[in-house]
Amino acid sequence: MSSATETYHQHLSVSYDYPVHFTRDVFNPSNPLLSNTLDRLKEGRRHRVQVFIDSGVVESWPDIGERVRAYADAYAATIELVCDPETVPGGERAKNSRVAAERVMESIADHHLCRQSFVLAIGGGSALDIIGLAATLVHRGLRQIRIPTTVLAQDDSGVGVKNGIDAYGVKNFAGTFAPPFGVLIDPSFLKTLDDRYWFGGLGEAFKVALIKDADFFTYLCARADLLRQRDEATIEEVVRRSAILHLDHIRNGGDPFEFGAARPLDFGHWSAHRLEVMSGYELGHGCAVAIGVALDSFYAQATGLISTTDFDAIVRALKQVGLAVWSTLLERTDPDGILSVLRGLEEFREHLGGELHITLPGPIGQAVEINHMDPAIVVQGIQALKAHA
Incomplete structure (x- = not known):
């Protein structure tokens, strides 16, 4: 018997294609x-569809x-609600x-959906994550159509390829990568949002502008007062531009399923995720991201990547649109005296899968990756943000 090793290298190339539509009155039969x-x-053929709706949407x-x-009755030739x-x-x-995810899977099983059936998910980012995770686990993946209903879901998470839930005290610990079959963005749903979900989504818009599009950041600054007033035309443009920037990165960034360690779209997220967990999820994701963006922007300024003028403009604009740049959670310490938020760096490194990669703006509109953060500078940033509170 030969002891020689034989190796066959398998190479697969899988193409994904899904439309992201911007529309109005999505359930109007016209x-x-x-x-x-x-x-x-x-x-x-008629398409078997099971619909799941965020409880917040049902309430509003x-x-x-x-x-x-x-709507399904009006298009009965195409749609069969199960x-x-x-x-x-x-x-x-x-x-x-x-x-919640297990209940969605149980219901899908009860109604005998197959891999050619559709799950229609209507809701904010968390509900889309829950429904999406369940749909991707059943039969190793059902077709999903998303109708995101919050600013954050429309301008970021709802157009991407991730699904997941939090577990073991870690944000998005369990999840999958699964592109949707389609996404329909309807600004009508934004009218009934409370301020927390309306303004929170702007944190992700600032995030992507600061590392991808300086002109978009200028737009956000110039229209900060209109955003604070919840101007409909302005938020529609912000959602559209932010969503397209996120889509462009997923398509052109070279790593749509994040096999590598770098995560440019997670700018500001190492502290944001930690703050969410520390708050018992009282602090919304978008609001936490705004704080994280401000903190990492200070780090970029302190290390010469952006100017003090740029940092001041970032903080001023975040506050002007109604986002806080400070939380008392930033000063909370563990029993050993270490700032609790700093533990987010190690959690983030583990989430990335190896070496720490932190994205910073440098200059505004461009991304720079660093592999180490000096805790002393982070502490300085916390104090600087406290002064801006």
């Missing part, structure tokens, strides 16, 4: 977009289930458990 999206492969739009049913729309808990706390 708008065929949802039906057309379900039928975009022209398979010549009590007739949303009726609207979905009426059951009435079901409600899924929303908010980050709902992600901090497997219960």
Whole structure:
């Protein structure tokens, strides 16, 4: 018997394609977009669809289930609802458990969806994560269509390729990469958001502008007062530009499923994720990201990547749109006297899968990767943000 080693190298190249539509009144029977999206492969059949809706959406739009049913009736040649729309808990706390995702999977099993069936997820980022994770685990992946309903879900998470839940005290510990079948963005849903979910999503817009598009950052600064007033035309433009920047990075960044360690779109997130956990998820993701962006922007200024003028402009604009740049959580210490937020660096390194990679702006509109953060400078940043509070 030969002891020689034989190796066969397998190479696969898989192409993904999904549309992200910007529309209005998505469930108005005069708008065929949802039906057309379900039928975009022209398979010549009715499509079995199960609908899950964020509890927050149901609270703000009590007739949303009726609207979905009426739409399905109007397009009965294309859409077969397998059951009435079901409600899924929303908010980050709902992600901090497997219960909601398991209930979604159980319901999918009860209604015998197959890999060619559709899960229609309507809601904010947390609900989309829960529903999306369940849909990707059943039969190793059902077709998902997302209708994001918060600013953060529309301008960032809802257009991406991730699903996940929090576990073991770690943000997004369990999750999958699975591109959606399609995304439909309808600004009508933003009208009923409370301020926390409206302004919180702006944190992600600032994040992507600072590392990808200086002109977009200038736009955000110039229209900060309009954003504070919840001007509809302005937020629609912000959502569109932010979503496209996120999509461009996923497509052109060379690592859509994040096999590598660098995560440019996680600028500001090492501290944001830690602050969310420390707050018991009272602090929303977008609001935590705003603080994280401000903190890392100070680090960029302290290390010469951006100017003091740039840092001041970043903090001023974040505050002007209604986002806090400070939390008392930043000063909380562990029993050993170490700032609790600093533990986020090690958690982030572990999440990345090896060497620490932190993205900073340098200059505004461009990203710089560093592999070490000086805790002393972080502490200086915390004190600087406290002075700006």
